[in-house]
Amino acid sequence: MTRQLHLNAFLMNVGHHEAAWRHPLSDPHAGRSARHFIDLARTAERGKLDSIFFADGLAVGAAVRHNTQGGLDPLAILNAVATHTERIGLIATVSTSFTHPFTVARAFASLDHLSGGRAGWNIVTSGSEPEARNFDLDRHHEHAARYRRAAEHVDVAVALWDSWEDGAVVADTASGEYVDTGRVHEIRHRGEHFAVQGPLTTPRSPQGRPVLVQAGSSEDGREFAARYAEAVFTAWQTLEEARAFAVDLRARAARVGRDPDLVKVLPGIVPVIGDTEAEARALAAELDELLVWDHGLAQLSGILTLSLGHADLDRPLAELELPDPGRINGNRSRYELVTDLGRRERLTVRQVIARLGGGRGHRTFTGTPEQVADTLEEWFTAGAADGFNVMAPLQPSQLERFVDGVVPILQDRGLFRREYAGSTLREHYGLPRPASAFAGGGTATSRPLTGTAATGTFAGRRLAAPVAG
Template sequence: MSSEDTRTFHLNAFLMNAGHHDAAWRHPRTRPERATDLTYFRELALTAERGKFDSVFLADGLALRGNARHNVLGGFEPLTLLSALAAVTEHIGLIATVSTTFNEPFHTARKFASLDHLSGGRAGWNIVTSAGVEEARNFGQEEHLEHARRYDRAREFVDVATKLWDSWEDDAVVLDRERGVYAETGRVRPIRHTGEFFGVEGPLNVQRSPQGYPLLVQAGSSEDGKEFAARYAEAVFTAQQTLADGQTFYKDLKSRLARHGRAPEDIKILPGICPVIGDDEAQARELEQELTELQVPEYGLEQLSSMLQVDLGGLPLDGPLPDLPEERDINGNKSRFTLVAELARRDGLTLRELIARLGGGRGHRVVAGTAEQVADQLEEWFTEGAADGFNIMPPHLPGGLEDFVDQVVPILQRRGLFRTEYTGRTLRAHYGLPRPVNRLSAGA
């Protein structure tokens, strides 16, 4: 049997308050009052673990994005919540977003090493550079750092963090009570980093963790983002609307790895998908329409204005998009800007139609149908060179995740596309990735 025959999915559950549809909180199947209830997220994590998911993921921003009048915004800081979930789960990976623009490498390395110890090797870091001026203004800055400079800072940030994780060798702790030696001095080293953005002496004040490094995840699809992913990322969350676009992204990113001494299997590409599941296709379409009808146009227009960095307020909802800037002039999320702009142009959408199309996935693909139809779509992308797995974005929670676990996962398992049991203990093992070699050790 070839390696291609034995290749299987990776599945990540992207958890977001009441669900990914921006009107989910208004639907009777959701529990928006539980947005700051630990037991709610514990139930979600355990549902994903019951479905043998590789990981759960919590996104984050450092500002209250959007109008809290019309959606369930805010909530837990991700690393704090994942530390609590580590205590009540056994296998599932725990991935959190932390920005390299508004944090420091020492703090970040320390927190992820701690989570990796607490969870027995299940920590993952979604590395972002932050995209909005709202975040900059919470850190004493009137303008956001320019896009390319954010990535310059991110590269140095990750280099420093990995050096800190390597500052303790695996065998540094010897626990020699007779000699009175806890750790061998020569195996715990300062890193003495002096760079453009950071000066860090080290070593880290946390022993080397079970995975060595957390799983490194990235989500940007701009040119800067793809180059960053090719150099550092081990899993990539991405957004494409069509199979052809997914194949193009997949081939492009995998082709960049060799320049960094990496192989195609060193990175797992997981497009986002928002599955709206019904007993039959008509029921799924009906649920999709129910959610669309619960949308607040004012909120959708604000979200769209933010994505496109153009003030759309006051424009007729049944009219077209106005003229937009070029991607090169965008200082926020360039790839999402381009995806949304191209979607509107390709399908000739009005503002109202575009808001409806983006309601479920904010640019990620929405698939409405039976569990079998959803499984077919996933299998097609997986076998046709567009994905190594998927970032599952339930439109409503908790029911949307339960539907996927109880209905879609068994189909994938019967087809031999997804695990029936966990075979490893760490997040890296779930993703089929090696534990990093300590580059600072004497034998490196």
């Protein structure tokens, strides 16, 4: 069989275009409704997509005046969606900077149980100062320190997922043995940031470990992805950049001893689809006309750590006095993407804002279903992508256009599944189900965890027998 594409639907409120909420096809209040997201998930599942995905942010500021940022907890939405879908993967973003690994491990194990093995965790370190100020910090930890914490956080979460071996819940009604405590393990982690005894309170979930996803493209982000990520969401404007990234990431994964084929690289794309190219272009223009420039200036100012005003709108971005990239302690990838865009295409501030408003730096394709399918195939065949993170600019309408228009073409070309072959997200991605690092022989002696990680000590120990007489 031909190598197969992976497609993820990146859901966001009523669509990825900043002005989506103002469009006549949108209900601007839908982002707080379970029904809206259940319907979107079902549409994506009708298209046999691998997964749906929610980003997350832990602060809103004045930009909310013109933007539907903020909303519900992504895990809350996915737990609701889980019971209204059968096959589609469910990926939520959770920050490692403001959470504890015990809490996060339990939350994803729970989603994995409720969904029958469809949970994925998009690991982020959270880049913004306003987020830090909601979580007891005056300033954010610097970039490298956040990734050190992230590594330890994930190591602990993985050990906790492994702390119950498969089959530990024997539920022997005759003997009264509910759990074989020889197959449940304390993890006894001691590290720089966390001290966690374990075991987790939740038995091992259908996937063993929920799928690990990551989205940063900085140097620290790439190293982290190479070590941990099974799928990588990324943002590139050109095929060449995307291919260079994929090649680099595969090489890094190989260097740390992983099979590069088990790291799926999924660039974000914003497909603006019409029955004709003219119709698609008209929709794109209609959306751009609904942008609020004050808001765009505030957003771009945040990314560039500058204060831009209306007077700057028609200046070429490359002519601004930009801070040194090394001094950006926030979303550094986003900073570089914007400045590259400005330089490469000689765009004005206004034009950059329109690009950001249309897809926040992700590649926008405007055209017919056939044209969109052509571009996806081109990137896929050229090794720039293992699939795509599909960011419909209007949701539901443009997600429906993608599912009903683009997917059948990809299926006809033999590039995408007509039916789900498996029932878990790991199966959709072609990833193996990991064994518990604690699973050993049937001996009664204690066995230390020798895991994936080097961020602290793990000293696994079987649960003691209960007090008895």
